[in-house]
Amino acid sequence: MFEGLRQKLNQFKKTVTNKEHELDDAEVEASSNDAARLAEGPQETAGETYTPPAVHDDEAVGVSRSAESATQREVPGEATRTTSGRSLFEREIKEKDLEEPLWDLEIALLESDVAMSVSEEIVDTVKKELIGTKRKWRQDVGALVEQALRDGILKVLDVNSLDFDELVKKAPKPVTIVFTGINGTGKTTTIAKLAYRLKNQGYAVVLAAGDTYRAGALEQIERHADNLGVKLIKHQQGADPAAVIYDAVQYARAKHKDVVLADTAGRIHTNVNLMNQLKKIERVIDADLVVFVDEALAGNDAVERALQFNTAMAIDGSILTKVDADSKGGTAISIAHATNKPILFLGLGQKYDDIVKFNPQWLLNRLFGEAET
Ligand SMILES: Nc1nc2c(ncn2[C@@H]2O[C@H](COP(=O)(O)OP(=O)(O)OP(=O)(O)O)[C@@H](O)[C@H]2O)c(=O)[nH]1
Ligand SMILES: [Mg+2]
Known part of the structure; x- marks a missing residue:
């Protein structure tokens, strides 16, 4: 579940980390060169006097010993500041260093089935949050x-x-x-799952066999109603x-039941007659909730x-099925934002x-590895 997207987000984390550490190393190297020049004494160069770097002073640069020891490598020698006097201990994440990784992130999101506008928005948040940090x-x-990635994803899920x-x-x-959607996506199965869940919560549930179109649909929902011990209201096929x-x-x-779960036939959104039926x-029905x-x-x-179904019958929310078989994960990120x-x-x-009841934190925990995937 979500393994593809999880790996790609992780890759972005690694790329940016490696890049920033490379920059750290490059700066240290430059600084070591400064120190070497220093050791040779003050030098006059083409009208410019070389300024010796400031003396190492943890207090002055605002870094505690423990923070320093948390770093993986020692800062070489005395040269803890560059020739410009800037502290080596404090760096800023720069736009030019993020350009390539952010581009790769956008492609990775697109490859993971995240919609274009949603990918752009996530990248934008990540960019704004990281640059200048x-x-x-x-x-x-x-x-x-x-x-930054969590915030970007949370923002698009928060609708x-x-x-x-x-x-x-x-x-x-x-x-x-009322449940709508194209053929075979799992409407009837989802209705049965929710009937089971609602019944366990103590509600009296009625199923409506609103798929009068597909042969076998009546028998299928009847089987679920029998298994679950809930009432089914049905008419003839057609x-x-x-x-x-x-x-x-x-x-x-009339019978003081709590919830009606209404099935509908699977239909292709391009079929005008079936969409008119919706x-x-x-x-006719003043539904409390229309679920795509x-x-x-x-x-x-x-x-x-x-989006197409929403124009025939306004939807209030979506349910995504077969998440157990989806390694990419992008649909879950895109659909809420897009609709x-x-x-x-x-x-x-x-x-x-x-x-499972969807909540954005549940998804983030799966994407960033705090929960089983
Ligand atoms: N792996 C998996 N399979 C599912 C899930 N939900 C439904 N299915 C399977 O998907 C197939 C189609 O499910 P249905 O509930 O009949 O789908 P439907 O949308 O009602 O189909 P139509 O009535 O033809 O429009 C069945 O084999 C289900 O068992 C799910 O979350 N995971
Ligand atoms: Mg069905």
């Missing part, structure tokens, strides 16, 4: 870089936060949730899905599709409990 000589720049559990708890009952969902809501109202559902379901594996296609609607859950497998 003061750091100590040989400081572990990796930590600074990681923080219209919507807490699914709070919504279900607070909204008048029955809470009606029936009007808006009518099925309407009946499910009426049933839930518009009808939107008119797509596969993490779909990358930028999922982002495009979310301006949050990710609500991630599907992590085929079992009823293979679903």
Whole structure:
């Protein structure tokens, strides 16, 4: 899970760290040369007098002994300042030194299925945060870089936060949730997973067999309803899905059920008739939540599709499935930013409990290695 993106972010951290350490070494070398020249005594050069560097003084340069010992190499000799008198202990991360690594980062994000506009925004945040940052000589720049990456990613994930559990708890009952998306992305499975989750939380759940289009769809959702012991409202194959969902809501109202989870047929966003069907559902059903379901594996296609579906029936959030099979990770980063609607859950497998509530910190922990991937 997310292994590709994780490696690429790590590579950026390493590249910047190595580059900054190289610059440290180069400066020390230059400074050693100064010291050598010093040892030869003051020299007159073409009208310019050489100024001896300042004497080593930890207090003056604001670095404690412990900070110095934390560095991996000794500063050679007395020459702790350059000929300009600047402290070797304090450096600034410069734009020109980041140019190449930032370009590589942008390409790496694009290769990991992060959408172009989202990649640009992440790179921009990282750039702004790092350039001009003061750091100590040989400081572990990796930590600074990681923080900048975390902030950049967090910023694009931080959209219209919507807490699914709070919504279900607070909204008048029955809470009606409609699921949309293209064929085979995992809508029906996700509905079953959420029915299982909601039932475990003590809610009475009703399923609406709104996929009246695909042969076998009715039997599939019926099987889940039986397994989970929840009520299913269904019509014949070919029936009007808006009518099925309407009946499910009426049933839930009459029987004081808490949540209606409404399935819909998978449809290609270019199929005008099927997309119009969604518009009808939107008119007939006053859903509390419309959830777009797509596969993490779909990358930028999922982002495009979310935008298309949003025009037929406004979505309130997305669920990404098959994250267990997605090594790239970019869809999870892009879709919320592109649609301006949050990710609500991630599907992590085929079992009823293979679903996690999405939260940006959860993703960051996986990307930066504090949790199992
Ligand atoms: N590995 C994995 N497989 C999943 C996940 N979610 C769903 N699937 C599988 O994806 C396949 C399609 O799932 P469905 O729930 O039937 O998808 P759908 O969107 O309802 O499909 P249509 O009804 O044809 O539009 C099934 O084999 C599921 O078991 C997931 O999170 N991980
Ligand atoms: Mg289905």
